[in-house]
Amino acid sequence: MSQIITFGEVLMRISPLGNKKFIQSNAVEFYFGGTELNVGISLSNFGGHVKHISSISDDFIGDTAISYLNKFDLDTSSIIRSARPLGVYFLEVGAVMRASSISYNRSHSSFSEIEPSLVNWEKALEKGKWFHWTGITPALHKGAKETLKEGLIAARKKGMIISADPTYRRGLWKYEENPKEVLSELISLSTIFIGGIDEMNELLGTNYNYSNEDFIAASKQLIEKFPSIEKVFDKIRTSINSSWHKIRARMWNGKEFKETQDLDITHIVDRIGTGDAFAAGIIHGLMNFDDEKAIEFATAACAIKHTYLGDVNYANEKDVMTILGGNTTGRLNR
Known part of the structure; x- marks a missing residue:
């Protein structure tokens, strides 16, 4: 049975209950997540067969994570x-005009x-x-980058589809290599690009803006520079405040440009992992639908993730299809 492969760190997330700051509370809750793992679990919930590759602590916390x-x-x-x-990260969940804050403790993790x-x-x-990777993993340390690179080379030899979410986070890159060069090498081994204008500008050394015309021009230049890339997908988020966002995709x-309508998320329960839900939606969509339905599915998957606490999207394919069918009222199912 064909598998989708994800490779990346598994993290424990620790947060005060509700929207409190740590200084307000001595009661916390925890969740397991990690960018690539979030994608893998979401795909499994959609009915995919997923293998996650990582290094996890050999203790009761690691046992719990694997369970x-x-x-x-x-x-x-x-x-x-x-x-x-x-690895652990601490999250204070914001509300309305107060932004959420994250602090990582992963430098000496498993x-x-x-x-x-x-x-x-x-x-x-x-x-x-299918092999999915993100820019988080090669940013963490050289060993992770080299391990990922070997995996991508092996996947290419096997003729696998490889999706790249380059997610450039400047603060993560601590070792002596140029992030642009590292990401460029890994993207040259990939076939699907899931990233926006910021990521393309970083890779291309350009200054495209966020218009659809510039997105098309940037995508064409990206494919010219990285001929293995066949398709480019972008999620667009409009933030009204911390609790109210709009999501669409293009x-x-x-050959052609496609764009979805905005989906309004008027009360965000949890924003963490929503980009991962979008990436999983793209992968599932491309494996099962045409390109246009794939971005519609991914947008709906991203939107519904905002309603679940924790890093993971618990929605199944039917849940996402319900939103695609226009049912966004949230009425009680009986």
Whole structure:
């Protein structure tokens, strides 16, 4: 059975209850997540067969994390166990005009020791059809970048579809390599680009704005520079305040431009992982629908994720299709 492969760090998220700051509370809740893991769990909820590859602490926290992955039927057979602790991040959830704040504790985590010799990519990709990666993983440390690179090379040799979400976060890059050069090399091994104008400007050294015309021009230039890229997908977020956003999507497939309508999210329950829900929606959409329906599905998947607490999108395909059908009233199902 064909698998979707995701590779990246598993993190524990710790937050005060509700919208409190840590100084207001001594009661917290925790969730498991991580950019690539969020994509994998969402795809599994849509009915996909997913394997997540990572390095997780060899203790009761790591056992709990793996049990969490298994709950969603993820294949964890290629996960490495480490003597180092699981990475953690702390989140204060904002509201209305107050923004959310995050602090990471991942520098010496179990994933920070991953290196190419620890992953048998030939075995890990044995049933693989699709490989998804993000720019978070190569930013963390050189070993993660080199391990990912070997995985992408192996995936290309197998003829797998490779989706790239380059997610450039300047503050994560601590080791002595040029982020633009690293990401460019990895994107040259990929076939689907999930990223917006900011990411394309960073890679191309350009100054495109956010108009549709500039998006098309940037996409064409990106495909010219990276000929392996076949399609470009972008999620557009309009923030009214911390609790009210609008979401839409657009794409360029080398031949035509498509764009969705805005979806209004008037009361955000949890914003974390919404971009991952969008990426999962694109992957599921491309595996099952045409390009236009794929971006519509991804937009709806992203929107509904805003209604779930935690990093993960718990919606299944039917839930997303309900929104696509125009049912956004939230009326009680009986």
